[in-house]
Amino acid sequence: MTLSGFLADAREFLPILAEGVGVTVALTLCALVLATALGVVWALLRTSGNRWLEAPVRWLVNVIRGIPIIVQLFYIYFVLPDLGIDLSAFQAGVIGLGVAYSAYMGEVFRAGILAVDHGTIEAAESLGLSRLRILTRVVLPQAVRIVLPPFGNNLIMLLKDSSQASVITVAEISTQSRLIASSTFKNQEVFTLAALLYLCLSIPLILLVARLEKRFGRR
């Protein structure tokens, strides 16, 4: 593979791969929103102090963590239609990745909430703040600072794991590159491009997380 030949191939393949980049970004962002929202719910339930809420959520999280993402995607895309729930590949990808990552996000958020200095919560109680205010004004703002670096790491992993949605035909970067490779047999060029595109997305995120760690890690 010569450089000029590679650049010519790149010019030809990039427009198709660019569509994949758009899908990868959209899939990652949608799954991130779902994973974050569900993760917050899991974390709040698990730190609620109510045994009847904590135990089921603990088991749910363990089950989600215990099943490979790829199997969860198969299940949502191929089994749910048998139960009358028809989803597009993209929808199934968002739900599968979002639910799978909600387990990891939930654990990160729970650790963050537990790491908040209990003295500040007592101070807030002693000042007569309501439970909701204590949560939103005292606990969560402190937890967010603690949680940002591991949250960023999960985001990077989610971006890469979005490639698993190719097994259910979501047209993201990996799917598009395999399609091109199988029709042109230019495996080396195509998959090098795919790797470079992922790096273009993930390296900025990695640098961002490193900065967040520097900024919040010391407090």
Add this chain to the structure above:
Amino acid sequence: MIEIDNLQKSFGANQVLNGITMRVDEGEVVCVIGPSGSGKSTLLRCVNGLEGYQGGTVRVAGQQVDRTRPEIRAVRRQVSMVFQRFNLFPHRTALGNIIEAPIFALGEARASAEAHGRALLARVGLAGREGAWPSELSGGQQQRVAIARALAMRPRAVLFDEPTSALDPELVGEVLAVMRDLARDGMTMMVVTHEMSFAREVADRVVFMDAGRVVEAGAAAAVLGAPREPRTQDFLRRVLQPLG
């Protein structure tokens, strides 16, 4: 103002408070002293509803303190608390710490809460430090912000839980000076402390506790100067002459 009657409190099998009866009248400064583990801090935390209790009653301004009932928030607005480890909100500035509860618990307007907050910071000797983060302040300064935060609720009494115990020795004086000022202005104060000279100088009454009971209580000069109980005498001898 604060009436405690036959208070019983245990953690599991460990009886921490065993029939405490005492009161703090309006405008009075009462210091609670005693060896560590005697239940002083637990007693204070029961007054604010941070701890529940198994028997007896605690009343603040005539209202029963019961942490399981929603009215506890109204009680807490009457008595503020200052903690040993300051417990400032690390994500809010000095002024932000002070105005938090007036705005979000009392519903005060931000502008008036800020004006009051600035005045309180000046009162504790921290004028101009409104924008400082807790991590930028010394322990003594943090504790003075915490006192201002407690005062921002316009409480009828302030509880102090060993307010100088976590401070470097050279920073103790500035916090005690603020507390002395408060006492002079007639604030009702219940102070758990190891600062005997502060107690002697500022307290109207001193309560000596040991093993969850009130051993001796009375005028500061009497309890600290001429204690009747052997346990009080023994404690004061050890505290006042640690090398003797």
